[in-house]
Amino acid sequence: METRVVEDHVQLANATGNVPLLARLVNYQPLFSTQPKLKSYPLSELSSPEQRGIQEALVVRDLLNVLVGLEGVYIRYNNSYDPHSGAVPDFKIAKMMDPSFKSFSKRIARLGKYYVVLTKTAEKWSEPSFGSILHRLGFEIKQFLRFTYLSFISGRLERDFRESTTFSISELEQSLNDAEITKQMEILFTMVERIDREDRARRHMDHVKEDFDNFINDLKDQSDRGYILATDTRMLPIAKGAVILRIIQTMVHENLGDRYSVSFLQKILNSVAGNYCDMLFLWLTEGRLNDPYDEFMVVDTMNSVNDVTSYLQYGDRLWDTQYVIRKDGILEQFEPNDDNELLFMVLTTGKLVNLIKTSLGKVDFTLATSATDEITNFSDLMEGSNLELYVDKWYKEANRLCLKMYFEGYDLMAFFKMLEKHYLGYHNIAGITKFLQKNMVELTRRFKKNGYDQEKLQRTFQNELKSNLSSNEDLVKQLLNLQLDDQSFEEVIMEYVGQDYSTNGGRTMSNQDDGDRLLSANNFQNLKDILLQELKPLSSGADGLKAAKSTIYHLNFEIIVPFPLSIIVTRTCIVQYQIISRYSFLLQYNSKLLDDTWIEINKNASWRYTGFSKQVRLLIIRKSRVVHNRMNQFIKLILEYFTQVVVEREIKITSKTSQKRATITDWQLSLQESLTNIMTNCCLSQLIEIQLQIFEIIHKFCKFITSMRREFCQLDPHLFQLYLESHSRRQNKPSRLYSSEESTKIISEYTRFVDLAANGFNQHIAAFKEGLMHHYSANGSKDTSSDDNHNTARLLACLPG
Secondary structure, three states: OOHHHHHHHHOOOOOOEEEEHHHOOOOOOOOOOOOOHHHOOHHHOOOOHHHHHHHHHHHHHHHHHHOOOOOOOOEEEEOOOOOOOOOOOOOEEOOOOHHHHHHHHHHHHHHHHHHHHHHHHHHHOHHHHHHHHHHHHHHHHHHHHHHHHHHHHHHHHHHHHHOOOOHHHHHHHHHHHHHHHHHHHHHHHHHHHHHHHHHHHHOOHHHHHHHHHHHHHHHHHHHOOOOOEEEOOOOOOEEEEEEEEHHHHHHHHHHHOOOHHHHHHHHHHHOOOOHHHHHHHHHHHHHHOOOOOOOOOOOEEEOOOOOOHHHHHHHHHHHHHHHEOOOOOOOHHHHHHHHHEEEHHHHHHHHHHHHHHHHOOEEEEEEOOHHOOOOOOOHHHOOOOOOHHHHHHHHHHHHHHHHHHHHOOOOHHHHHHHHHHHHHOOOOOHHHHHHHEEEEEEEOEOOOOOOOHHHHHHHOOOOOOHHHHHHHHHHHHHOOOOEEEOOOOHHHHHHHHHHHEEEOEEEEEEEOOOHHHHOOOOHHHHHHHHHHHHHHHHOOOOOHHOOOEHHHHHEEEOOOOEEEHHHOHHHHHHHHHHHHHHHHHHHHHHHHHHHHHHHHHHHHHHHOOOOHHHHHHHHHHHHHHHHHHHHHHHHHHHHHHHHHHHHHHHHHHHHOOHHHHHOOHHHHHHHHHHHHHHHOOOHOOOOOOOHHHHHHHHHHHHHHHHHHHHHEEEEEEHHHHHHHHHHHHHOOOOOOOOOOHHHHHHHHHHHHHHHHHHHHHHHHHHHHHHHHHHHHHHOOOOOOOOOOHHHHHHHHHHHOO
């Protein structure tokens, strides 16, 4: 095979003639001040008045070179300048030059410096790491230099210099000023300088410390604002994206008195912000991030995660954390303040569009209907309230479609009613009573982890579910899963209301300065140590030293809310539902326990026996019935107050205000507020500890009453004889004799226990009433128009004294 050698040959067409500027840019004199130069004609010999014009022409010719970044003969680079070092050139002017020419030259030579800097910077910004915003700004600078700046010099200044024998240095400067070339170059150079300064600062900063400081400041700001906005507080390693736009915006504001400069800057800003506008439009209308260089205000935290489980993919956790706001370089118009929630609206709009796309399975879904919806002018969008109106438009549209999907496609209201029925016991007393009747024995036993009771309870619950035909229409009941929580209700509620228990059972209040301690952390490691220290009491080994509770204290109904319902009914809401449900079941359980005990002390033959001594009849039987009645009265009153006043009232209020909720966020906050109102009621907050102690007294008392059935016969000889004869016949065993000493001992023990139960219950009731009175007074007892105060006052009046 024949090998041919091809030699490249480059030739500049029209190197002479009409393109003198281009002719000088190829194979021109050396660009290094240290390299040999042509020997210049001495200016000292051109200083006479007759030769002044020649000197001026030579200076003008040099300036035309300098304007395009090249050396002249009398105006040269300073000795330290190296074009390949990235340094900014300075020009030195011949000492013997006429003073007036030298003054003109200094002012005009600045443009040569600007030209070199702008050319090199525009070339540097073409690298991918600088992002699309700087790519575009570099392109705009190149376009300006080529079609405005160089065109003006070659097409106007050099032509005038060649054609006019009177073309002076003052005319050169005047032409540059009249065409606004000097001002435009100064604006671009200032812009580049500020961006470079910002870039240098980022290169030399401690990014970990800056990230932490931003994180802490963000926590403080968010706590002041009262709403949570997920953010990414990391600082970008280089200045790009909105950081660049904000610098240009600042320059626009600084030049507001100069209409021409503002117009020039806005033209650049609109061109440079084009990609940013496209990203904003795509996010608001399609929920899509087209941000390959990490420049947009929204960040996809899962972008680098390849495999996401279905539970996470359709869970409320991912909804809260996948898309967050990038705090670095937020535009001034998006800066959050008391009256401005634009950032929240922008973030939520894209998330809602994604929610619709995922739920309906429409990948190409968009809110936009025509090309007029796109952003065509960044500066106009940022003027006045245009941005707020634009974002609000898409925010409302996304919410409208999303709510339509929820109410028409997923029947959200029906789902709420099912949750209220099964977790709040709303209009479901019969169902709860039926469940307790079937499982009273298992629920009363001491809790054992992974014991037989859990299997039996689950089996009974599942059998009831299968036999109930209406369950097929009840989504929540189908999703419910009966479990026995490892943590008792006491442990869960005490953690929730901010209390903790030491290993010996004594109460210790949680540190109220925890929030301040977190905000005063010095770095991420320090913050981690504080959090771990706060979590230690919750994970300590005190569980083994605590007395085991009955299974009812561990009863819990778990549910995994399906997507997209889980976006509104979040995991936090489910936890609150569960706590309210567990408290309600405890009240119902104690009520049922006391009802069963009432049958025992009023219907059992032993309790109805009339032959007991006066001591037994008065101090044990009668007093037990009185104590039982007071306990039953207390439980029934609390149960009625909680179910018919606290829960039912909150449900009715929420139902009445449903028409006012126009956004998904409104529905999320409304449900959260409703559940929080129930949780913060005195029954589940200030007075929960005393109630748990009362429940324990009731449980021990009822257990005592039940156990007395076997021992009651020993309190009377005749009853003892009847019981033993009957028992012996059944067991085929000989009867034993009655012991008066043992009877006296048992009567003394029973009397002491009933006294202890009565005194303990009375003391706790007094403490409960005192706490309730404090709550009543703190909420304004004089406000008789308040339903809450009226119902609290009625509860106080009805409680046993």
